[in-house]
Every structure is written in structure tokens, then in C-alpha cells.
Amino acid sequence: MNSKRIAAFVATVVIALGVVVATMPFLLSSIRLGLDLKGGFEILYVAEPLEGQGEVTHDALVRTAQSLERRANQTGVEEPDIVVEGKNRIRVRIAGVTDEAKVREILKKPVQLTFRSAEGCKDAGDYCKIELLGTDFKEGAAKVVYDQLNRPVVEIEVKDKAKFADVTRRLVGKPLAIYLNDELLSAPVVQQELTDGRAQITGSYTYEEAKQLADTINLGALPLKLTEKYTQSVGATLGQRSLEQTLTAGVVGSILILVFMLAVYRLPGIVAAVSLIVYTWALLGLFVLMNATMTLPGIAAFVLGMGMAVDANIITYERIREEIRSGKSLLSSLKAGSRQSLRTILDANLTTVLAAAVLYYVGGAGAIKGFSLTLILSIAVSMLSNVLFSRFLLYLLIRSNLWKKPEHFGVRASEITDLKAADSEKRKSEARRLVRFDFVRHRNRFFAGSLAITALGVATLAVFGFNYGVDFKAGTSLDVVVGKPVDKAKAVQLLETAIGERLKAQPTIGGVNGERVSARFDRVLSSEEINRVKDAFAKEYGTNVAVEENTVDPVIARELGRNAMIAVAIASVGIMLYVAVRFEWRFALAAIVALLHDAFIVISVFSLFRLEVNLPFVAAVLTIIGYSINDTIVIFDRIRENLRFAKLRSFDDLANLVNRSVWQTMARSINTVLTVLFASVMLLILGSESIRLFSLAMTVGLVAGAYSSVCIASSIWILLKKGSIGRSPAAKPETP
Structure with missing residues (x-):
């Protein structure tokens, strides 16, 4: 016994687990939770000029995003995540919102830049008269320059010189306050009448402050209208429960x-x-x-x-x-x-x-x-x-x-086999006993079973098609969770009263105790309609009502559908190329057929049982494509290893090699799938209802992947390989 090794093992484990126990509370408290766990919303805005003129530039988008962030911060939310996407889009993610309707209303208002004077105002220090609007300024003309003392100032230029001259003449010696919406940014004093349409705003600015003021004026010169195209909203109570x-x-x-x-x-x-x-x-x-x-x-x-x-x-x-x-x-x-x-x-x-x-x-x-x-x-x-x-x-x-x-x-x-045993026949018989079932011999049965499933899937898709969710079909989906069981007839009445029309699709009642109402609408509901739905259920069942909303505009729905197909295609081709490089083209072709087989089984199950197809479903399919090939690679790697020592004289030799490779890796194939299945099935049974269909797709895909890896992929490879038997150079004699 080596006591030093034991001591090293014990010390390593104790130190590692000690660090885990000591720091885990801090890590758990420091994790930044998303809106679907903390409550909040995600909105994808499409921007366009407010007055239908001008062009949406990247700078205008960035300035608008900065304005949204300032407005979000003023509402008291923590760490709003606001990013510019593409040529005309801004995505906003805000978690931990207490009054979602108020925040969304504030964000969607167009930016309004005004220059105001105190003329006619009753209260001292109040600027009530609007002298100039943001649209009076030339687009993108505001910039930071330096005066003679090398101090940063903001240079501006207006469109109407005469109007600007009149304003500055009346206000010489008086402040002309700059407001963004109702926020006072600065109140510079007019020094003289300006007739050329240009001016400099001076003050004790740092460069960053001057740059921010110039950006704000440019933002006001081309205010953008923001239209909600994609919305996901989760109530705080529902997020905590999930x-x-x-x-x-x-x-x-x-x-x-x-x-x-x-x-x-x-x-x-x-x-x-x-x-x-x-x-x-x-x-x-x-x-x-x-x-x-x-x-x-x-x-x-x-x-x-x-x-x-x-x-x-x-x-x-x-x-x-x-x-x-x-x-x-x-x-x-x-x-x-x-x-x-x-x-x-x-x-x-x-x-x-x-x-x-x-x-x-x-x-x-x-x-x-x-x-x-x-x-x-x-x-x-x-x-x-x-x-x-x-x-x-x-x-x-x-x-x-x-x-x-x-x-x-x-x-x-x-x-255990005795390495010193001289009886090679004994070792060969042990190798033969390893093959408990001849997968290659029964390959046609497996092919027939898979073809039957494929035919059923094609028929199902032809008859039923997909039950698309709003991610791909457009519209609004609402999940309303209350603190007590809900009567379906009552839920229908409340929904129809709130939106002012009859439902085209009946809502479903779910949850542990029937406290969750799921409704799908083929049009985009307004925020006012959604608020009326929440108020109606709160009035009927009490204030403990949580709402999860998913709204997708038709343009975004088409884009999401196209991206989903592109993602599946790219992943499939990428995996096929990788396997072709690491192994050979026959392995790659067999692997991709098995992958598509797995994905199609999941698709067929969802079509047959009319389960909703949405973005999480696509995530599950891509995960299946990426993961289910693991077992296939394990088997293929063993086939490749055994090929190095095999001399293949006939198809039977090849079949024996494949069968032995499959059985040598059988425990690996089963156990690796089982561990992920434990996690997937627990998510399906105990997890949030929001990811239940995702978990179901993963579970079905894992089972299909295990089957295809063992029964389909290697059998396809042997059919592709059998034509080359005898043409390759002789290898070393086969050893069991």
C-alpha cells in the first residue's frame, strides 16, 4: 500500500469539496437570472423614421438604444440588456420588472427632443414654451469640436435659419433649455442672435458629456418609431415557479x-x-x-x-x-x-x-x-x-x-482472459461469445422498421402537418397561471370578453392542479388586450395571477422558420464533413442518415400527436443531431480500430468485425444514453411546463439515437463498405 498516494487522493478530494462547499452559496447568489426565471420581458423592435423620411443609420440605432437604456434605468430596473441587431433592429431584455406595462409604455414612446424657453411660464425655473423640435435640426450635424481654449463644445446646425434667428434674437441673455422627453439635459444661455443657422453649446463639459449631448441632438433630429415584432414576457411569480x-x-x-x-x-x-x-x-x-x-x-x-x-x-x-x-x-x-x-x-x-x-x-x-x-x-x-x-x-x-x-x-x-494462455482457440471462442446478437444479419429487419416509421411520419405530415407555435406561425400565445383550478368554460368566457371576439382555437388547461390556461391567437394582441386578459383573470380568481406572453410578428415568424431550416442544414452538413475528415466518407454518409432518421422520428411524433413546434423544439432537434451521433462515433471508432488488425476476405469477415465492434461498445452506448435520459426524463416529469415539450423531444430523440447508432448506422456503413472488400492492401492478420 502506498500511503502517500492515498494521502494525496484524500487531500485533493477534501480540498476540492471544501472549496465547492465554501464558495457555492456565493456562486448561487451571484448568478444572473434571465427574464423567464426572474420575471420580465424581451422585445425585438424594428425601427423606422418617425415621419417616414430619412434613413435608419447604424449611429441612429445606437443612439436610440442608448436612449432606451437611460429610460429603462430611470424606471428602477436592474441591468437592462439592450443591443442593436442588423440594420434596423433593437433587442431589449429586462428582468425583474414589477410593473411591466408601465415600462413597456415608456420604452415604445418615440424620442422627443425639444428646446424650451421660460417665456409665459408661471413658475420660476420652469421651461414650458417649446421653441424648437429635434426635427428642426439637420440630421447628424451635431458634433463635438474644441474652442480656442481647447474645451469641448457641441456644434449644431438647424434647417430653418430664419426661425433660428428669431428664437435667438428673442432669447439673448436668457437660457434655452434642452429636453429629451421630459428630462432636462442642459440649459445654455443664448449669447447673441445667430443668423447663419449654426451655434455652439458651451459649458463645463467633459468630452464624454459633450459627445452624449451631441448624440442626443442627432437622435432628436431623426427620431425613430419602434414597432414590437417579437415579445416574450413572463410574470415574476411564474418565473419563480419555473x-x-x-x-x-x-x-x-x-x-x-x-x-x-x-x-x-x-x-x-x-x-x-x-x-x-x-x-x-x-x-x-x-x-x-x-x-x-x-x-x-x-x-x-x-x-x-x-x-x-x-x-x-x-x-x-x-x-x-x-x-x-x-x-x-x-x-x-x-x-x-x-x-x-x-x-x-x-x-x-x-x-x-x-x-x-x-x-x-x-x-x-x-x-x-x-x-x-x-x-x-x-x-x-x-x-x-x-x-x-x-x-x-x-x-x-x-x-x-x-x-x-x-x-x-x-x-x-x-x-478476465489469461494473456499467457497458448490456446488461441479459447480466446477466439470468448470473442465469439461476446456477440450475443447478430445485428448485421438482421439489418433488413431494422431497415424495414425504420422505413415503416418513416412512411408513417411522411403520412402523418401529409395529413396533419405541423402544429406550429407562434414562433413560426405568428400571433400571440398566452399562458395564464392562477392560484386555483380553472374551469375551461369560464376561461373561454374571460378570454373572449377581454379581447372582444370569439376564440378560433380552444384554450387548454394544464398545470399540476389545472391552474394554467394556455391560449393561442393567430393575430398579434395589443398590450392593452393582454392587460385586459390579466385583469379579467385577476378579478375572477384573485390577484395572484401570472402571465407568460409570446408575440411574434409575421415577418419575424418567417425569418425564424427560415433560420431554423438553415440551422439544421448547417449542423448536418458540418457534422458530415467533420466525420468524413476524421473517419472517411462512408462513415460520414452512414452517420448523417442515422442523424436524419433520429430527427425525423421526433418530428413524426410531434406531428402525429399535434404537439406544438416552436423554437425550443428546434433547439431539441439540433441538440439531438449533435449528441445522438456520440454513440455512432464510439462504434465507428471501434470499427476503425478493429480494421487495422483485420484481413477481410469476405463479407462474413466484415460482418463479424462490425458485430464484434458493436458489442464491444454496447455498454458504452447504453450507459451514455441512460445518464442523459435520467436528466431528460426528470425535466419531462418534474420540470417547468414551459420546457416540457423540449424535454419530450429530447427524450424521444435520445431513444431514437441509441437505436439508430446500434442498429442502423453500422449496417448502412457495411453496405457501403462491402464493395471494397479485397481491393485494399492486405493488413495484419485478425486478432480477437
């Missing part, structure tokens, strides 16, 4: 994963449990360090990421157990298993990162970006915690010589 439900699902899913790893892998399972705890801490720390926003789909990605994080451990541990069964020592098995599994882990994770990156850049909505960002970060962190850290701990345990029995690694003594 947070609690999803965290519960995450905790239960994590416990199931830990118990599974301990039960199956014994000693390495303990290492995996410690690594998973460190992984969770590191990912939270990275979120705090980046000041990233945690959204509801982001938590879902976090929970799913826990299942994916242990995949690297499973792939490594299964390879180590395989080396132990071959008769190698524990240390030799650790070194060989770690070396052989690293390439597979990298290939499998990079394909998921590729799909998540495509989703991040094409997804659009903040919640979807939050999901994809969390998924990317979780994979990056898991590569460090569950590969480097986990292997380091396992190395310390094995070198301690305290645990020498194969049973500590989940390997029975009867499973």
Missing part, C-alpha cells in the same frame, strides 16, 4: 446519475461523483465570471450537461474495464484505456459543440442563446473536470495499491 420546478428536476436527475455511476462502476464511480460535483461548481463559476445570464432553457442545458459530462467517464471506464478483461494490470489498463478513449471523447464532444454553436448564432431569441451557450460551456468544462481531474484521481487510487481487485472496477474474475 425556477423551483426545474431545479428540483435537476437535483433528482443528478442524484440518479450519481447512484448509477456508483452502482455500475464501483470505485471509478466514486471518482466520477467527485468530478461531477467539481464540474457543477466550475460551470457555475464560469457563468459568474462571464456575467452570463441563466435562462430556463439554460438550466435545462445545465441539467442535460450533467448527463453528458459523465459520458467521458463512461467511455474511459468502459475502455479500462475492457483492458482489465483482456488480462492487463490495473495500471496498464488505466494507461491504455485513457489513451484509447481520448480520441473518441474529443470526436463525440466536438460534434455536439458544432450543433450548439450553430444554434447560438442562428437561434435569435435570448433563451435559445442561453441554452446553446450553457451547452457549449458545459462540454468545455466537462473535458477538463471529467477527463483530466477524474483521471488524475483514478491514477492516485490505482497507484496506492489499496484496491487491487478487478471487482472494485466492476469486472468479475471470470471475465
Whole structure:
């Protein structure tokens, strides 16, 4: 026994867990919650000139965004997220709003710049007479210059010189106050009559202050009209409930994963449990360090990421157990298993990162970006915690010589092959016993089953089509949650009274106790109509009413639909090219067929049962495309490895090689899917209703992916490969 190794292991674990316990409360309190967890709204505005003239420039958009941020800050909200997108769009995300209607009303008002005097005002110090409007100034003419004393001043120019001359003549020696809406920015004194239409605003300005005033005047010279094209709104109560439900699902899913790893892998399972705890801490720390926003789909990605994080451990541990069964020592098995599994882990994770990156850049909505960002970060962190850290701990345990029995690694003594055995036939018979079922022989049955499912899916799509949500169909969706069960007839009455028309689609009643009303409208409801809906339910069921709103303009709906198809296409082509480069074109073609097979099964299920197709559904499909190929890559990597030592004289030789490769990786394929399924199913059962359909799509896709990896992908590859048997140079003789 090596006491130093044991002491190093114990010290490492104690220090790591001690740091986690000591800092976790701070990390949890520092996480920036998104609007779907904290309550708030996200709006995509399209900007156009207020008076229909002029051009929307990037500078005008930036100045308008800055004005929106100032107005949002004045309402008392924390950290508004306001960004310019494209040529004429501004996206606003504000969390923690107490009076959403008031804030939205303030934001949508056009910017009004006025120059006012005190003439005719009753109160001293009041500027009530509007002398000039922002539109009286030339667009973009305001700029910062320096006077003779090298002080920053603001130079302006008006369109009507005569009007400006009249104003300045009357106000010589008097202040001409500058207002943005009702906010006083400055009150410079008119020094003289100005007849050339130009003036300089002087004062004790810093350059930044002068630049801000010039930008404000330019903003007022071309005020922009902002039209809401996409809106997501979540009440604070509903956000808190979603947070609690999803965290519960995450905790239960994590416990199931830990118990599974301990039960199956014994000693390495303990290492995996410690690594998973460190992984969770590191990912939270990275979120705090980046000041990233945690959204509801982001938590879902976090929970799913826990299942994916242990995949690297499973792939490594299964390879180590395989080396132990071959008769190698524990240390030799650790070194060989770690070396052989690293390439597979990298290939499998990079394909998921590729799909998540495509989703991040094409997804659009903040919640979807939050999901994809969390998924990317979780994979990056898991590569460090569950590969480097986990292997380091396992190395310390094995070198301690305290645990020498194969049973500590989940390997029975009867499973171990004697490397010194001279009877090669015995080893070959053991290899043959590994193949418990001939997948290649029954490939036509698998193909027939998949074709039948595909035909059913095509028929379903032809008859039913998709039940598109407002993300792709346009309109408004409302989810109203009250504190008691809701009668459907009463809900219909309240909705129809509030919007003043009959409902074209009946609302659905959901929630744990039937307290959630979900209604879909094929037109965009105004903010006044939505407020009337909330007031109607509050009057009927009490004040504890929370509303979640999703409104999408037809233009944005078409754009989201187009982006969804582009994202799926880019991810599929990217993965196919990656597999082609890392393996060969036959592997790539077989992998992409299996991926499309998985995606189509999910699509068919949603079409058959009339489940809503929205942006989270697209996120689920892309995640399935990126993740379900992991098992396929594990199998293909083993086929490629076995090909190096195989001499293929006939199709039977190739079939035996494929069958053996599938069975050699069967435990890996099943266990990696199971860990993610634990997380996905818990999100489906215990998670927020807002992500329930996403979780269902993930669950169906994971099962379909496991089936296609084992039964479809390798069988397609063998059909593509069989024509080349005998044409390649002879390799080394096959060894079992």
C-alpha cells in the first residue's frame, strides 16, 4: 500500500469539496437570472423614421438604444440588456420588472427632443414654451469640436435659419433649455442672435458629456418609431415557479446519475461523483465570471450537461474495464484505456459543440442563446473536470495499491482472459461469445422498421402537418397561471370578453392542479388586450395571477422558420464533413442518415400527436443531431480500430468485425444514453411546463439515437463498405 498516494487522493478530494462547499452559496447568489426565471420581458423592435423620411443609420440605432437604456434605468430596473441587431433592429431584455406595462409604455414612446424657453411660464425655473423640435435640426450635424481654449463644445446646425434667428434674437441673455422627453439635459444661455443657422453649446463639459449631448441632438433630429415584432414576457411569480420546478428536476436527475455511476462502476464511480460535483461548481463559476445570464432553457442545458459530462467517464471506464478483461494490470489498463478513449471523447464532444454553436448564432431569441451557450460551456468544462481531474484521481487510487481487485472496477474474475494462455482457440471462442446478437444479419429487419416509421411520419405530415407555435406561425400565445383550478368554460368566457371576439382555437388547461390556461391567437394582441386578459383573470380568481406572453410578428415568424431550416442544414452538413475528415466518407454518409432518421422520428411524433413546434423544439432537434451521433462515433471508432488488425476476405469477415465492434461498445452506448435520459426524463416529469415539450423531444430523440447508432448506422456503413472488400492492401492478420 502506498500511503502517500492515498494521502494525496484524500487531500485533493477534501480540498476540492471544501472549496465547492465554501464558495457555492456565493456562486448561487451571484448568478444572473434571465427574464423567464426572474420575471420580465424581451422585445425585438424594428425601427423606422418617425415621419417616414430619412434613413435608419447604424449611429441612429445606437443612439436610440442608448436612449432606451437611460429610460429603462430611470424606471428602477436592474441591468437592462439592450443591443442593436442588423440594420434596423433593437433587442431589449429586462428582468425583474414589477410593473411591466408601465415600462413597456415608456420604452415604445418615440424620442422627443425639444428646446424650451421660460417665456409665459408661471413658475420660476420652469421651461414650458417649446421653441424648437429635434426635427428642426439637420440630421447628424451635431458634433463635438474644441474652442480656442481647447474645451469641448457641441456644434449644431438647424434647417430653418430664419426661425433660428428669431428664437435667438428673442432669447439673448436668457437660457434655452434642452429636453429629451421630459428630462432636462442642459440649459445654455443664448449669447447673441445667430443668423447663419449654426451655434455652439458651451459649458463645463467633459468630452464624454459633450459627445452624449451631441448624440442626443442627432437622435432628436431623426427620431425613430419602434414597432414590437417579437415579445416574450413572463410574470415574476411564474418565473419563480419555473425556477423551483426545474431545479428540483435537476437535483433528482443528478442524484440518479450519481447512484448509477456508483452502482455500475464501483470505485471509478466514486471518482466520477467527485468530478461531477467539481464540474457543477466550475460551470457555475464560469457563468459568474462571464456575467452570463441563466435562462430556463439554460438550466435545462445545465441539467442535460450533467448527463453528458459523465459520458467521458463512461467511455474511459468502459475502455479500462475492457483492458482489465483482456488480462492487463490495473495500471496498464488505466494507461491504455485513457489513451484509447481520448480520441473518441474529443470526436463525440466536438460534434455536439458544432450543433450548439450553430444554434447560438442562428437561434435569435435570448433563451435559445442561453441554452446553446450553457451547452457549449458545459462540454468545455466537462473535458477538463471529467477527463483530466477524474483521471488524475483514478491514477492516485490505482497507484496506492489499496484496491487491487478487478471487482472494485466492476469486472468479475471470470471475465478476465489469461494473456499467457497458448490456446488461441479459447480466446477466439470468448470473442465469439461476446456477440450475443447478430445485428448485421438482421439489418433488413431494422431497415424495414425504420422505413415503416418513416412512411408513417411522411403520412402523418401529409395529413396533419405541423402544429406550429407562434414562433413560426405568428400571433400571440398566452399562458395564464392562477392560484386555483380553472374551469375551461369560464376561461373561454374571460378570454373572449377581454379581447372582444370569439376564440378560433380552444384554450387548454394544464398545470399540476389545472391552474394554467394556455391560449393561442393567430393575430398579434395589443398590450392593452393582454392587460385586459390579466385583469379579467385577476378579478375572477384573485390577484395572484401570472402571465407568460409570446408575440411574434409575421415577418419575424418567417425569418425564424427560415433560420431554423438553415440551422439544421448547417449542423448536418458540418457534422458530415467533420466525420468524413476524421473517419472517411462512408462513415460520414452512414452517420448523417442515422442523424436524419433520429430527427425525423421526433418530428413524426410531434406531428402525429399535434404537439406544438416552436423554437425550443428546434433547439431539441439540433441538440439531438449533435449528441445522438456520440454513440455512432464510439462504434465507428471501434470499427476503425478493429480494421487495422483485420484481413477481410469476405463479407462474413466484415460482418463479424462490425458485430464484434458493436458489442464491444454496447455498454458504452447504453450507459451514455441512460445518464442523459435520467436528466431528460426528470425535466419531462418534474420540470417547468414551459420546457416540457423540449424535454419530450429530447427524450424521444435520445431513444431514437441509441437505436439508430446500434442498429442502423453500422449496417448502412457495411453496405457501403462491402464493395471494397479485397481491393485494399492486405493488413495484419485478425486478432480477437
